[in-house]
Amino acid sequence: MSSDVTVKQLATTVNIPVERLLAQLNEAGIQADAAEATITEQEKLQLLNYLRRSSAKKEGGEEPAKRAAPTQRRDAPTDPRSRGPQSRPSRPSLSTRGGGTQRGQKTVSVEVRRKRTQLRREEPKAPAISEPLPTAAAEAPEQPAPEPAAAKQAPQRGVSDEQRRRAELEARRAEEDARRLAEQEEQERLRAEEEARRRAEDEARKRREADVAAHPQGMPTEEAAAEVTAAVGEQPAAAEAETAAEAEAQAPASTEAETQERHRKHVKKHEERTDREKDKPAKKAGKKDAGKARRAGGGVDDDDAAALGVISRPSVRRRKKPGKPQLAEKHQFQRPTAPVVREVEVPESISVADLAQRMSVKAADLVKILFKQGMMVTINQMLDRDTAMLLVEEMGHRAVEAKEKDAEDSLMELLGEETEQAESLPRPPVVTIMGHVDHGKTSLLDYIRRTRVTAGEAGGITQHIGAYHVETDKGIISFLDTPGHAAFSAMRARGAKVTDIVILVVAADDGVMPQTIEAIQHAKASGVPVVVAINKMDKPEANPDRVLQELTQHEVVAEEWGGDTIMVKVSAKSGEGIDDLLDAVLLQAEVLELRAPADSPAHGTIVESSVEKGRGPVATVLVQSGTLRQGDTIVSGSEYGRVRAMFNETGQPVQDAGPSIPVQVLGLSAAPNAGDDVIAVTDERKAREVAELRAERDRQLRIDQQGAANLEQLFSQFKEGETKSVNIILKADVQGSVEALREALMKLSNDEVKVAVVASGVGGITESDANLAVTSNAILLGFNVRADAAARRVVESHGLDLRYYSIIYELIDDVKQAISGMLSPIVTEEIIGLAEVRDVFRSSKFGAIAGCMVVDGTIKRNNPIRVLRNNVVVYEGALESLRRYKDDVAEVKAGTECGIGVKNYNDVQPGDQIEVFERTERAREL
Numbered sequence: 001m002s003s004d005v006t007v008k009q010l011a012t013t014v015n016i017p018v019e020r021l022l023a024q025l026n027e028a029g030i031q032a033d034a035a036e037a038t039i040t041e042q043e044k045l046q047l048l049n050y051l052r053r054s055s056a057k058k059e060g061g062e063e064p065a066k067r068a069a070p071t072q073r074r075d076a077p078t079d080p081r082s083r084g085p086q087s088r089p090s091r092p093s094l095s096t097r098g099g100g101t102q103r104g105q106k107t108v109s110v111e112v113r114r115k116r117t118q119l120r121r122e123e124p125k126a127p128a129i130s131e132p133l134p135t136a137a138a139e140a141p142e143q144p145a146p147e148p149a150a151a152k153q154a155p156q157r158g159v160s161d162e163q164r165r166r167a168e169l170e171a172r173r174a175e176e177d178a179r180r181l182a183e184q185e186e187q188e189r190l191r192a193e194e195e196a197r198r199r200a201e202d203e204a205r206k207r208r209e210a211d212v213a214a215h216p217q218g219m220p221t222e223e224a225a226a227e228v229t230a231a232v233g234e235q236p237a238a239a240e241a242e243t244a245a246e247a248e249a250q251a252p253a254s255t256e257a258e259t260q261e262r263h264r265k266h267v268k269k270h271e272e273r274t275d276r277e278k279d280k281p282a283k284k285a286g287k288k289d290a291g292k293a294r295r296a297g298g299g300v301d302d303d304d305a306a307a308l309g310v311i312s313r314p315s316v317r318r319r320k321k322p323g324k325p326q327l328a329e330k331h332q333f334q335r336p337t338a339p340v341v342r343e344v345e346v347p348e349s350i351s352v353a354d355l356a357q358r359m360s361v362k363a364a365d366l367v368k369i370l371f372k373q374g375m376m377v378t379i380n381q382m383l384d385r386d387t388a389m390l391l392v393e394e395m396g397h398r399a400v401e402a403k404e405k406d407a408e409d410s411l412m413e414l415l416g417e418e419t420e421q422a423e424s425l426p427r428p429p430v431v432t433i434m435g436h437v438d439h440g441k442t443s444l445l446d447y448i449r450r451t452r453v454t455a456g457e458a459g460g461i462t463q464h465i466g467a468y469h470v471e472t473d474k475g476i477i478s479f480l481d482t483p484g485h486a487a488f489s490a491m492r493a494r495g496a497k498v499t500d501i502v503i504l505v506v507a508a509d510d511g512v513m514p515q516t517i518e519a520i521q522h523a524k525a526s527g528v529p530v531v532v533a534i535n536k537m538d539k540p541e542a543n544p545d546r547v548l549q550e551l552t553q554h555e556v557v558a559e560e561w562g563g564d565t566i567m568v569k570v571s572a573k574s575g576e577g578i579d580d581l582l583d584a585v586l587l588q589a590e591v592l593e594l595r596a597p598a599d600s601p602a603h604g605t606i607v608e609s610s611v612e613k614g615r616g617p618v619a620t621v622l623v624q625s626g627t628l629r630q631g632d633t634i635v636s637g638s639e640y641g642r643v644r645a646m647f648n649e650t651g652q653p654v655q656d657a658g659p660s661i662p663v664q665v666l667g668l669s670a671a672p673n674a675g676d677d678v679i680a681v682t683d684e685r686k687a688r689e690v691a692e693l694r695a696e697r698d699r700q701l702r703i704d705q706q707g708a709a710n711l712e713q714l715f716s717q718f719k720e721g722e723t724k725s726v727n728i729i730l731k732a733d734v735q736g737s738v739e740a741l742r743e744a745l746m747k748l749s750n751d752e753v754k755v756a757v758v759a760s761g762v763g764g765i766t767e768s769d770a771n772l773a774v775t776s777n778a779i780l781l782g783f784n785v786r787a788d789a790a791a792r793r794v795v796e797s798h799g800l801d802l803r804y805y806s807i808i809y810e811l812i813d814d815v816k817q818a819i820s821g822m823l824s825p826i827v828t829e830e831i832i833g834l835a836e837v838r839d840v841f842r843s844s845k846f847g848a849i850a851g852c853m854v855v856d857g858t859i860k861r862n863n864p865i866r867v868l869r870n871n872v873v874v875y876e877g878a879l880e881s882l883r884r885y886k887d888d889v890a891e892v893k894a895g896t897e898c899g900i901g902v903k904n905y906n907d908v909q910p911g912d913q914i915e916v917f918e919r920t921e922r923a924r925e926l
């Protein structure tokens with residue numbers, strides 16, 4: 001076969017214009033001026049050499065021979081035609097193409113080849129493929145043909161790179177998924193392992209598939225581009241095909257090896273994690289399994305899918321799942337930006353946890369805050385109200401004192417419910433008689449009682465129990481047996497609204513007098529209707545019209561004068577008009593429509609009480625609603641008890657008493673006060689609880705109102721001549737001091753003021769001393785001794801006056817000056833901190849350092865101190881050093897450890913206390 005071709009044929013073969021080929025031939029020194037000119041094989045080679053030289057010059061001016069070697073070496077593994085001298089045309093082909101604007105493309109192609117070369121470690125078939133080289137060289141002029149192909153391959157290679165990256169990304173994501181899933185397959189470990197293995201296999205297969213899918217598309221295309229770019233002519237096609245096939249076989253092989261390695265690592269990691277984390281909920285794992293299965297099947301994560309613009313079914317499901325979190329995010333977004341200020345109700349005492357809950361914060365946060373403030377607390381520790389309120393304010397909320405719903409409240413609530421439920425029936429009126437002195441109140445009450453109260457069989461003598469009831473033809477009336485508005489207003493002041501109707505007694509011979517007016521005012525202020533009894537009508541000087549007229553001036557207008565007040569002319573002496581009066585009262589009661597339930601627990605008021613010899617506490621109870629029965633447990637004020645017996649106003653025992661009926665009750669723990677309420681309760685324990693609560697409240701009230709024995713108060717009272725004795729309880733460190741002080745104090749007594757040392761002794765002030773001070777209204781004086789914690793509690797709760805002294809003169813002088821009312825400005829000592837010595841360290845440099853725990857207040861570096869041993873002062877001085885760890889500090893708060901060095905005192909012992917105090921002076925106010 002002749003290798004000679006015409007220029008046209010060659011131009012067609014290499015796909016360049018004939019003119020351009022002719023120009024190149026001419027430049028190469030080959031005579032060819034027409035398309036039909038024949039080009040010999042020799043001329044072809046000549047052209048090829050020319051083109052190669054030309055390319056070399058353009059690329060760097062190097063000689064082709066010099067440059068050939070590296071080119072060959074580089075190309076050798078991939079391009080079989082580069083082997084041997086014939087392979088050189090491959091470079092000129094590039095050069096030819098690379099001239100001018102084509103250069104960039106050429107460079108890209110070379111890079112691709114190199115890349116592929118790196119992937120292919122072996123080139124066993126290179127010699128075989130090199131066979132067509134001469135042909136390839138001969139075909140050199142045909143190089144322009146690959147140009148478009150190469151140009152097209154560039155984006156293709158880009159796509160293949162993208163695919164490879166994606167495949168790798170997939171692999172990585174699959175691994176990540178596997179890891180996440182593995183973490184959540186705890187309780188179903190075996191199954192999870194099995195499944196993970198299966199999934200890992202799936203992934204590996206998928207990755208292989210992905211790689212295979214990526215490489216066959218990418219590599220051969222890329223390879224073809226490289227081959228086409230490198231080779232010229234059609235002959236290399238077979239070799240190229242082989243190379244491509246080889247690449248196909250090779251590249252996945254290496255990728256697969258890597259994949260398998262990754263897979264092995266992944267499975268191992270997964271198993272380790274699975275073993276490590278077994279305690280997560282199986283449910284979660286199950287859910288994740290489902291997701292895993294989906295992902296394994298889909299092979300593409302949602303993110304990938306999104307990146308690829310693909311929405312797979314699993315991804316749709318996964319998108320659905322975060323629905324709630326999305327909502328939550330929405331809420332979060334809408335969360336108010338301003339701090340939420342809560343109104344926090346703070347009871348007397350509250351645990352840290354409860355307080356945190358009321359503020360909707362973590363208990364641990366409160367513990368932290370308290371810790372910063374020097375309080376070491378646990379979440380279950382109870383905080384007092386003051387601390388809790390400060391804490392609430394600290395957290396930015398508003399603290400309000402909680403209104404405690406105590407036993408009393410709940411009892412009253414229960415009573416209210418029961419009263420409401422019971423049927424309300426008409427009840428008798430309760431009457432109080434008021435009027436001016438000597439207008440005949442007592443006489444009237446006595447007359448009614450004497451004539452109306454059915455006397456008991458035993459002696460027929462009516463009892464004075466503070467109230468009685470009478471039975472008339474028209475109904476029952478109860479009278480409170482303590483006349484006068486003072487008693488009435490006293491009851492009112494105690495909140496007892498007992499009276500329904502007031503009988504205002506006005507002596508017909510005396511008319512309206514000052515107390516008559518007061519009575520009118522009291523009755524009106526209370527909204528209680530008045531029935532006027534114009535008394536002493538039997539007297540000749542009686543002038544009822546004058547009474548009517550005077551009453552009118554005080555807006556009490558008789559019916560006959562156009563008003564609404566019933567006025568009855570009576571005589572307590574003769575009994576005239578008494579029935580009319582009772583009728584009038586019942587008529588008024590009718591108007592008032594008085595009703596109360598009878599079938600419910602009793603609720604009433606104490607009218608009178610006393611302690612009688614042989615009977616114990618006796619109380620007259622006016623039942624206001626319900627029925628009081630013998631055997632009932634009642635609570636009255638701060639007393640309680642079981643109704644042992646009940647008597648009526650004639651002294652006869654009764655079993656029960658309904659609304660508006662007064663009875664005398666035996667069985668209370670002590671005599672309650674007039675005006676105290678009486679409540680029947682079903683449970684004695686509850687009665688006691690309420691009574692104790694009230695007793696405590698009363699006690700506190702008394703303390704608040706009166707205060708306890710106070711030196712300043714006593715001394716100020718001396719001036720007013722109200723107090724004639726000063727009671728003192730004296731405790732000192734040694735007997736000598738006690739005696740000396742006692743004697744000195746006794747000498748202070750004079751004719752006007754008596755100083756009484758109620759008790760004295762050696763040692764700290766104890767709880768018993770403090771209690772004695774309470775009962776004897778005494779002042780506590782400690783000389784070189786201190787009160788213990790229990791004593792301090794009593795002192796605080798009763799507001800006792802407790803003073804500490806270290807100098808006898810000062811103590812005596814204080815009392816003396818106080819007595820003489822010449823107290824100079826008061827120098828008070830306030831103990832601001834107390835530390836307990838836990839351990840003592842000896843240092844040659846610092847002497848004895850006491851390792852302390854601050855138990856109360858704050859230890860301040862510059863304040864004076866005292867060292868106490870068993871509550872007795874053993875040293876007074878100053879601090880040498882105050883340290884926290886190695887730092888010198890100015891102060892240390894309660895609950896914190898510190899190191900204390902006492903100036904000039906090295907005898908500190910574990911168990912000692914170091915108190916830090918502050919002296920303040922203030923002017924006396926007398």
Ligand SMILES: Nc1nc2c(ncn2[C@@H]2O[C@H](COP(=O)(O)OP(=O)(O)OP(=O)(O)O)[C@@H](O)[C@H]2O)c(=O)[nH]1
Binds near residue numbers: 440443535537538573
């Ligand atoms: N003639 C006459 N004297 C009466 C009548 N009522 C009371 N007295 C007399 O008036 C005096 C005072 O009567 P009391 O019943 O003590 O009057 P009181 O309002 O209770 O007086 P105090 O308890 O001091 O507030 C007594 O001497 C009675 O005897 C009456 O209706 N007619």
